[in-house]
Amino acid sequence: MSTQKGNSSRSRPQKHQNRHAFKNTLHDTSHKTKSIVSTQVSNVCQRCKEIIEWKIKYKKYKPLTQAKKCVKCELKTVKRAYHIMCDPCGAKLGVCAKCGQDKEVVVAPPSEKEQIQLDEEMKVLLKSLPERKRRTFIRYMNKSGEEKEEKLQKEDILNKLNALKVDDGDDDLDDFMGLSDDEGDEHNSES
Structure with a gap:
């Protein structure tokens, strides 16, 4: 900049211009x-x-x-x-x-080691799901993968998996019989 009072605009380009970008590993590869x-x-x-x-x-x-x-x-x-x-x-x-x-x-993205560990945990959780719920989860992942603006967080994925996870296996028995909880209780009391 010029040393003139009030002169804040320069009429020429800078004298020494860089021809190459700075590389911090050019001479030092320690x-x-x-x-x-x-x-x-x-x-x-x-x-x-x-x-x-x-x-x-x-x-x-x-x-x-x-x-x-x-x-x-x-x-x-x-x-x-x-x-x-x-x-x-x-x-x-x-x-x-x-x-x-x-x-x-x-927040930093997970490292390669952490990513492998997360993938292993995801596979174990998916194997614990029944086939129908596993396919539901895969459809959910594919649908959210198509929506680029909405990024999936680990918590969202785990919440979805936990929502699909089977607790006791009693629900499957009721679904198999085609009865709800109230109808099942009535059916058991009649026997």
């Missing part, structure tokens, strides 16, 4: 740099997430060497750089773990 680049930013608000991602992208991110003290529980449990709260305190209070403000928190 283990530390690779671990910093692979860091998942989570449990923070969108603005703080962008700030930390910028620091990672332009090699300004400095990871913690020791755990810091959490401002809420006052224990040395903060393991992520630039955070002021540990993850459990931030989740419990529903605030950003970096700035501490009550904003919408960005």
